[in-house]
Amino acid sequence: MRLFTILFFLVVSLKLSAQNNSKEVLFTVDEDPVYASEFIRVFNKNLDLVKDESQKDIDAYLKLFVGYKLKLKEAKTLGLDTVPKYKRELSNYRSQLAKNYLSDNKVTDALVEEAYERISNEVDASHILIRLDENANPSDTLKVYNKLVELRERVLKEGFTTVQKEVHDGKEVYAEDLGYFSGFKMVYPFETVAFNTEIGTVSMPFKTQFGYHIVYVKDKRKSRGKREIAHIMVNLNQADAESRIQDIYKKIEQGEDFESLAKHFSEDKSTANKGGKLSPFSSGELRSKEFEDQAFAIENEGDYTKPFKSNFGWHIVKLIHKIETAPFEDMKASLEAKVLRDSRSKLISNSRINELKQRYAITNVDEDLNYFTSILNATYYISKWHTPEGFKPEKAFVKIEDQQFTYQDFANFLIKNQRRNANKLPFNEIVTKAYQTFLEKQLLAYQEAHLEFENPDFANILSEYRDGLLLFDLMENEIWKAAIKDTLAVQEYYNNNKENYFFKERVDAVVASSAKKKDISKVAKLLKKGKTIDQIKSIVNTKDQVNVLFTKGIMDGEHQVLPDDFLFQEGVSEIYKHNDAYVVAQVNNVLPKTYKTYEEAKGKVASDFQDAKEKKWLIDLENKYQVKINQEVLNSVKSKLNN
CATH class of the missing domain: 1.10.4030 (Triger factor/SurA peptide-binding fold)
Structure with a gap:
């Protein structure tokens, strides 16, 4: 917020x-x-x-x-x-x-084309993950790797579901069905293995920031694109929710306009006034899988589903438009931006570092690296190394443009990263790798610090x-x-401006709606004769034919079933044309404009x-x-x- x-x-x-x-x-x-x-x-x-x-x-x-x-x-x-x-x-x-x-703007065509290919397709996969710290020692890493090799063999022989039930604990080991996903939905290493694994096979173990995985690919298909739909919803909290949605469905089957019915009766307030239309969506974007599956199952534009139930309510969904994946050239610019933001940008980080090395003046430190190699000792392997006696902390080390780094700066970097060298690499290799990492880090930091002057x-x-x-x-x-x-000041403001806070004039009414004027005319006559709503329903509607729907309650002039020019007057109203249909109302009581209390306003x-x-x-x-x-x-x- x-x-x-x-x-x-x-x-x-x-x-x-x-x-x-x-x-x-x-x-x-x-x-x-x-x-x-x-x-x-x-x-x-x-x-x-x-x-x-x-x-x-x-x-x-x-x-x-x-x-x-x-x-x-x-x-x-x-x-x-x-x-x-x-x-x-x-x-x-x-x-x-x-x-x-701070990303290299020269994104390779191959990387962007790969991204387009992956958003144009979907993979249905399951995986087993064994969590492992990124800095785990080689023996622990090998143990996890071998365990996953063993599980891979079991999946191939016994099936994923059998292994899943046995090994999943939701703490260290995760065995999950992921469903269908496309490009940019998973971390890049995972996505790459999933798209490169053949259907019906299981990948070899591979690493992400979460640990080590194997992936079982069940299916691949072209992306389903997006769907633009309209729907009519009845809330679950209504006792007659199912019968009401069935009545609405019968009216659609009778040829009444879907959009008009949505405006009159859909209880999804965010879409009712738009004829039930939702913004276009793709696979995995909606919170209701049942709703999404029903929407994507409609073959032809203009067709609609039978009533179905989701965790939000009862629905009828109509397909307005199928939206296929846009051509590559139309998406190229947005894909470049996504690649730069995504973890796959690491693939082009080397070119960025090289460009910065060319852009900024950097001193040569070969002799300094030899010195640091000479002062390392075995304590470095157990994270207890410190600078020796006679070390000159203020001595100039590497310089990037106008920013000077000292021996102490690099020594601090070596000390901080001691645990990363538990595998006992040679000292010269430790120093060389540390310097490359240190230099890259400082180059990136220098660029970021001066970004306002450069961009x-x-x-x-x-x-x-x-x-x-x-x-x-x-x-x-x-x-x-x-x-x-x-x-107190707010209360005083209310006291001085009470006339601005009121309920508009409202009616306690029953409103009958139908696409056919003759049916509403019949309802009007029956209302004038004093017939009850239940009696009228039994006359104008049958088990297989719903000609009129009734809405009951207290309504103001902005209620969706009331026309803009509705006359607030007790008794049976005139017949109005509203939202491509006809309405008539039995107004039981007119509630006048009343001022709100402080609590109400x-x-x-x-x-x-x-x-x-x-x-x-x-x-x-x-x-x-x-x-x-x-x-x-x-x-x-x-x-x-x-x-």
């Missing part, structure tokens, strides 16, 4: 870039300049994102922009940018963001997040927590109280900090933006 709110500020609350090429000052806040180029960039960036038309008006947008800068000025005045929590969160975000900019896009995004995070903390302290802390009151407090606070900031707008520059900005 915290990150979402920060990102909201970045998009809606007007953030400027860190890089300023133009020196035209649009306005100042207590002599701090804000450049025209910043405003133009932000205005254009957010133009297609904002829904409020006022934010597309330059003068109105400038007012919001000035308010944003005033808040940032106040945050820095209060020293919020010096708070340890703020610094820590910004540092964590910087580290995460940097990962997207403008990174600098801009980091600057946006920095100010967004600062604004979040300011708003939380000054506004959002106010409703929690000052309950508490959430909305707290939100309104915060809005009012923020407006007053912004006026105080305008009085506290002097804002001077350069009208000549503003006229120039308007000219550029209006062309």
Whole structure:
């Protein structure tokens, strides 16, 4: 939630870039300049994102922009940018963001093509994993490896299920059916072995960060792509849920419009007003396997399932569109980005290191490595080595550009990594490998530390997040927590604004809906004769024919079964055309507009109280900090933006 709110500020609350090429000052806040180029960039960036038309008006947008800068000025005045929590969160975000900019952009065509091939196919597999620490000694590693070789032979002879029941303990040994998966769904080493293992065979043991595995491949198939569907759902908590979904199904079978029925009767509120439509999804994306299997089982667009039950409710699913995997060229750019973020990026890390070695000036340390080889001894193998007497910690070691590393820096690295050499490698090999790792680590660290100077896009995004995070903390302290802390003030705000909090006029009614006007006309006549709903149902509906559905309850004008122009009046209503169907209502009682108590309106009151407090606070900031707008520059900005 915290990150979402920060990102909201970045998009809606007007953030400027860190890089300023133009020196035209649009306005100042207590002599701090804000450049025209910043405003133009932000205005254009957010133009297609904002829904409020006022934010597309330059003068109105400038007012919001000035308010944003005033808040940032106040945050820095209060020293919020010096708070340890703020610094820590910004540092964590910087580290995460940097990962997207520190990969080699020269992703090989082969790697991207492999990724496309794998997302275009699916593997049905099971595996056995024996967990093992990445730094396990060779004897333990060999023991696990041999155990998996033995289990592999058993799987080939006895079948996976038999072995699974015997060995799975959910702690050290995992024997699991994974179902179908495609590219990027598993860690890269696992994915690679699974796709390269023939159907009906078991791989040899292999290593991932979790331990050692064997994989049994049961089947391979082309990806099922995505499905765009619509559904009608009835909640399980209804006593007549099954009979109601069957009634709806009969109406579909009778030729009534699926979309219209979904709008009238689907209890999935997130999709009902869209005719039951869901966003397209692929295998494994839904929480209900039953729902997913039913959706993918529909062969033809326009066909629909029989009613079925999931853990969410009773459904009828209609296939709108089959979406096949996009062509390679259409996906190439997104696949390159995914490869860079994925563990498979390690395959191209060497090219990145080599490029950095070419980019940065690095001193030669061959003689220094010989020295470190000479001072190692047997204690290194038991993690007790330390630098000898006469060691010169401040002596210059390797230098990357302007950053000098000392003998002590490298010695600390050797000491920290002693346990990795328990297999007693020769000292010169230990030192050489350690130096390569040390150098690579320092090269990457140097690049990351200087990323803001080397990559403008990174600098801009980091600057946006920095100010967004600062604004979040300011708003939380000054506004959002106010409703929690000052309950008396919120209560007083309610007392002064009671007229804004009320229940709209509602009706206690039964609404009859049908695709056929003649059926609703018949219902209207029967209602006027005083027939009960059960009596009317028995007349207009039969066991095999559901012509009319009835909805009962207290409803306001926004209820999905009521037309926009519905007349709130007791008795039998006129017949309305609504959502490509016809409705008539028996209004038992009209509930007038009534004002809400404080408890009933508490959430909305707290939100309104915060809005009012923020407006007053912004006026105080305008009085506290002097804002001077350069009208000549503003006229120039308007000219550029209006062309």
